[in-house]
Amino acid sequence: MMQQFEAAKARCPGALVLFRMGDFYELFGEDAREAATLLDLTLTSRDKGPDALPMAGFPHTQLDNQLVKLVAAGRRVAICEQIDGPASSDGKSARGLLRREVTRIVTPGIAADESLLDPGRVNYLLAILPRAEAGGVRVGLAWIDVAAGRFECAVIPRDDVADHLLRLDPAEVLCAEKDRDVATELFSSTGNLHAVTARPDWWFADAEATAAVGKALGGRRLEGLGFDLPADLPGLAAAGAIVNYLEENEPTAIARIETLAPWRPGHRMEIDEVSRRSLEIVRGSASGRREGSLAGVLDRTRTPMGGRLLGTWLAEPLVASAAIDERLDAVAALAADASRSARLAALLAGIGDIERLTGRVISGRAGPRDLERIGRALAVLPDVKAALAGTAGLLGAVGGRLDPCADLAGRIAATLREGCPVFARDGGFIRPGFDERHDRLVELASGGKAWIAEYQAREIERTGISSLKVGFNRVFGFFLEVSRTHAAKVPADYVRKQTVKNAERYTTPDLDARQREVLGAEDEATRREIELLEELRLFVAEHRARLDRATEILAILDVLVSFADVARSRAWVRPEITGGGELVIDEGRHPILEQILPAGTLVANDLALAAGGEAAPAIILVTGPNMGGKSTFIRQAALFAVLAQAGSFVPAKGARVGIVDRLFARIGAGDDIARGASTFLVEMAQTARILNRATARSLVILDEVGRGTSTYDGLAIAQAVVEHLQAQVGCRTLFATHYLQLAALEKLPGVANVQVLVQQHRDELVFLHRVAPGAADKSWGVHVARLAGVPTDVVDRAGDLLLGFESAGTAPAAKPRRKPAPAEQRSLFDP
Secondary structure, eight states, X not given: OHHHHHHHHHHXXXXXXXXXXXXEEEEEHHHHHHHHHHHTOOOBOSSOSTTOOOEEEEXXXXXXXXXXXXXXXXXXXXXXXXXXXXXXXXXXXXXXXXXXXXXXXXXXXXXXXXGGSOTTSOOEEEEEEEEEETTEEXXXXXXXXXXXXXXXXXXXXXXXXXXXXXXXOOSEEEEEGGGHHHHHHHHGGGTOOTTEEEEOGGGGSHHHHHHHHHHHTTTOOSGGGTOOTTTTHHHHHHHHHHHHHHHHHOGGGGGGOOOOXXXXXXXXXXXXXXHHHHHTSSSOTTTSSSTXXXXXXXXXXXXXXXXXXXXXXXXXXXXXXXXXXXXXXXXXXXXXXXXXXHHHHHHHTTTOOHHHHHHHHHHTOOOHHHHHHHHHHHHHHHHHHHXXXXXXXXXXXXXXXXXXXXXXXXXXXXXXXXXXXXXXXXXXXXXXXXXXXXXXXXXXXXXXXHHHHHHHXXXXXXXXXXXXXXXXXXXXXEEEEEEGGGGGGOOTTOEEEEEETTEEEEEOHHHHHHHHHHHHHHHHHHHHHHHHHHHHHXXXXXXXXXXXXXXXXXXXXXXXXXXXHHHXXXXXXXXXXXXXXXXXXXXXXXXXXXXXXXXXXXXXXXXXXXXXXXXSOSEEEEEOOTTSSXXXXXXXXXXXXXXXXXXXOBSSSEEEEEOOSEEEEEEOOOOBGGGTBOHHHXXXXXXXXXXXXXXXXXXXXXXXXXXXXXXXXXXXXXXXXXXXXXXXXXXXEEEEOSOGGGGGGGGSTTEEEEEEEEEEETTEEEEEEEEEESOOSXXXXXXXXXXXXXXXXXXHHHHHHHHHHHHHSSOOOSOSOOOOOOOOXXXXXXX
16 A cells, blocks of 8 residues: 555655545655644554654545645645445455555646635746846746636746736746746745746756647647747747646646737736735735735625636736727726616626636536536526627627527536536436436336336235335335235235334335346436536537637626726726826825725825926925825825726826836835845835836836935935936836925926925824925924824933934934924035
C-alpha cells in the first residue's frame, strides 16, 4: 500500500496526496504533518518511536469541505481513489490489495468547482517567463480562467509585472524551475507565497510551448490571432506552459479554450499596483474583501458572472469614448425605465452561475443537478430577450445577439425530472416517459406493480384464498403470504420460505424467476440512467460556444442593471465624456463614504481641473489640517474618473470627464522590511514611477510627498515634484500637502490652491470638510493631537515647543515651560 502512496507522490510532485482507504482519506509523512496543521487533524502513527510514520485522515464525506481549506491555503491536492470496489462483479469480496490511482488533481489555479471558488472573483492561473534582452528584461505573461476558458498573454517590461499581478490577482503562478526565486519574489506582493508552482524549463521553450498552444487551438495560425512574431514569443511561451500544465493536471479543461488573445497596453485605463490599493477599487484595504471598496458600492448584481464582470470593468476602465458612451446610454435607459430594469433584475436573479456550470459540463464532472440548473437558467432566456424588445444601442445589440437556446432547454427539461440529486450514483433523476427502456427497467426494479397485481389476482383465483397477497422485502425477496386459517388450501408447488405471526410465507418458481429479474434490473436501470445523463452532458458540451455567448450577454446585462439601480436609488448623474483634458465635478460626493455615512452628513465639494491650465488649473495644491478631508477630496476625484470610464453614473450634480489614460494615486506609504526599504525610500520609488510614466492625459493624485524625511529636504522634494509635473508633464494633478510654503507655487501657470476649511471655537477645532479656494495658514497639528486623545500635558508641552520653533527656528532648551511671545513665521521664499 505504501508503494502505491509513493507512486502517487511521484506522479504529483509537490501535491498533498489524499489516499483513499475504505471510508477515509489518509495522508502520510510530511503530507500528514502539513494537513494536520491546515485542517486541524489529529496526527497519529501505527508504530511508536522516532521513526514512526506520521498519519492523519478524515472521513470521505468531508472531502469537499477539506478541499476548500486546502485550495484556499494555496496547496495542490492529488486525490488517489480505490479503483477496485469492495466486491467483484460476481458478488464475491475482492481479495488482496485494492488498486488505487490518482483520479483528480486540484490546484488553486485550475480549481473549477463552485464549492472551491469565490463566486465574485475570477480565478486565474498565471504563467510568468522573464527574459533578459538587449533592451532590458522583458517578461512573458499568460493567464487563463479555467472555469470560463478565457485565455490571454502579453509581453511587458519587468517593472510592470507587479501591476499585472495585482490587477489579475492570480490564485496560482506557474514558472520554470530556473525562475522559481524570481517568481516567488514577484508573487509575494499578493501575500500568497505557497501558490508558486515550478515546472521543467523545457515547458517554456519557444518551439515546444508554441506547438502546445497551436495544438490546443486546433492548429490555427498565431499570426491570424493578432500576434506579432517573434516579439510576442515570451508571452506565447508562457501560454504554452499553461497548456502543458493543464495537460498534466486537468486535460479536459483544454477543450474549454476557444482562443488565445494578445493583451495590448493602451486599450484600458492603466492603474498601477499602488493606486489600486490606495483607491480600494475592488477590495477594501482593511477587509481584503469587496465590502468597503468601490466595487462593493456598485455591486447589486444578481448573478456570479455579473459580479465578476463588474470587478473587471472597474479594474480596467475603458479609454475609448464611444465605448464608454455606449455603456452610459444603456445605464441611462435602464435608470429611466424602472419597470424594465426591475423585470430584468428579477429574471437574472434565477439564473445562477452558468459560466462555471458549463466548465463542469466540459470537464465531465457535471452531475444531474448541475445540468438541471443549466436547464432552468436557459428557460429564462426567452423572457430576457422579450424584456429587451424595443431597446436601442448596447441593450438592443445584446438583446439581438441573445440566443434563447430553446433546443438545449427543451432537451434538458425532457430528460431530467425536477429536484435532481447532486450525484449520479443516487439515481432517480431521469424523467419518466423519456426513455422506454429505462421506464421498463425502473418498473421491473420496483417489483413491477402491474405484474404483482396480475399475479396476485391469478393466484387468488387458482387457490381460492381471498386473503392471499404478494409481498417483498430486502431480506427474503418476493413471497406469497397466506394466513394459517387457509393452510389447507396451499398448493403443493408452494415452497415455505418464512413463518410469521398468524401466517406463512411461500415462494414459487414464477416468483423466484421474477426476483432474479428485479435484482438485475436495479443495476441495469442505474447503468441506463448514467448512460442517458452522459448523452445529455455530451449534447450540452457540443453547444458550449452558444452557452458562453449567452453567459457573456447575461453578465453584461447584470452589470448594467446594477449600475442603473445604484444611479436611480442614490441620485447619481451621467458624466459627460469629453475629448479634452478636463475633470470638472459639480458638488461631488465620495461614493464609498456616501454609502457608509448617515444620509445628509457627507459634504459635497466642487472640483475643476484641466490639462493645459487654460479653462481651469492643471495642478491644485490642497492644504489644511489632518482629518479635514484632504485625502477624501483627492481620492474622490480619482474614483470619479474610474466610475465614468467604467460606464457608471457618478455621485454629483454634474461632471465632465476628459479621458484618463493612466491613473496614479500615491496616498500613504509603508516600509518594505523584506527588501530593506524604508518608508521614505518606498515613497520616493513610487513618486519616481509616477514622474517617469505619467502623460499629459494622466491623472495624478499625490498625498504628503516628502513627509518621510527632514522638513527642508521634504519641502524641497515636494516643490521639485510639483514643478516637474507643471513644466514637463502637464497632466491633471491633485497634490495634498502640509507644507504651507508650497502655496507660493500658485504663481506658476496652471497651478492653484484650495484649502479644507476649519473653525476654531476656544481651544476646540471644528472640521467643516468644505473645500474652498486659497491656501491654509496653519496645519493645526497640535489641535488634532488633542482630538486624538494625546495626554493633556503632552499637548500643552507641544504647544509651547511649537511657539518656540516658530519664533526661533530651533528647538528651545529643556527648561521650565513658558509661552514665548508670538512671532510671525519666516517665509522660505524670502529673497
